[in-house]
Amino acid sequence: MAKGRPRSFDMDEALDQALHLFWTKGYEGTSLSDLTQAMGISPPSLYAAFGNKEELFRRALDRYMQETIDFDGIMSAPTAREVAERMLHISTQMDPERPAGCLLVQAALSCSEASDSVRKELIARRKAGEDALRTRFERAVREGDLPATADPALLAGYLTVTAEGMAVHAASGASPETLRGIANAALQAWSVLIAGDKSSASLPGEAAD
Numbered sequence: 001m002a003k004g005r006p007r008s009f010d011m012d013e014a015l016d017q018a019l020h021l022f023w024t025k026g027y028e029g030t031s032l033s034d035l036t037q038a039m040g041i042s043p044p045s046l047y048a049a050f051g052n053k054e055e056l057f058r059r060a061l062d063r064y065m066q067e068t069i070d071f072d073g074i075m076s077a078p079t080a081r082e083v084a085e086r087m088l089h090i091s092t093q094m095d096p097e098r099p100a101g102c103l104l105v106q107a108a109l110s111c112s113e114a115s116d117s118v119r120k121e122l123i124a125r126r127k128a129g130e131d132a133l134r135t136r137f138e139r140a141v142r143e144g145d146l147p148a149t150a151d152p153a154l155l156a157g158y159l160t161v162t163a164e165g166m167a168v169h170a171a172s173g174a175s176p177e178t179l180r181g182i183a184n185a186a187l188q189a190w191s192v193l194i195a196g197d198k199s200s201a202s203l204p205g206e207a208a209d
Contacts, residue, residue: 101171
């Protein structure tokens with residue numbers, strides 16, 4: 001059987017270009033012509049190598065999570081406090097060679113009904129990260145690293161929302177110094193959260209549990 005023509009472009013380099021474009025412009029803001037121009041390939045070559053635009057985006061997401069988010073490094077921290085510190089520290093890092101903010105957050109902000117499957121994919125990936133944090137904190141409670149009064153789901157949600165908010169702030173031009181200040185403030189609330197005392201943080205008119 002005759003072999004197909006070998007690809008005349010570097011797959012990894014092309015995927016890096018697509019990732020940068022999706023990260024900068026979002027999923028819907030990135031057109032097929034944007035992609036082919038940035039990747040230096042023709043539409044038929046893009047479809048042959050990566051499938052359609054949505055499949056290319058999923059491949060770019062996989063690459064982003066492998067190379068940009070050191071989630072294994074975060075989760076392997078020896079204490080729950082250090083898990084929180086590592087997660088928030090990563091949120092303060094800004095590489096001048098890369099777009100600011102988080103692809104998982106930025107790409108979802110502008111998704112319309114036409115891209116609902118992409119929006120759901122992004123939601124699922126963020127939820128998987130939050131679930132992994134909750135499981136890590138449940139282990140910390142069992143091991144005595146966190147007190148029995150701590151709420152693992154609340155801690156995981158708190159870190160996730162804080163990190164996502166910092167990502168949006170970074171994409172809006174916040175400086176590393178500003179982000180570090182936010183991270184430090186978030187960590188100062190850690191002792192209140194792990195104590196499980198929700199009464200001191202209740203909203204006006206909200207009854208304490």
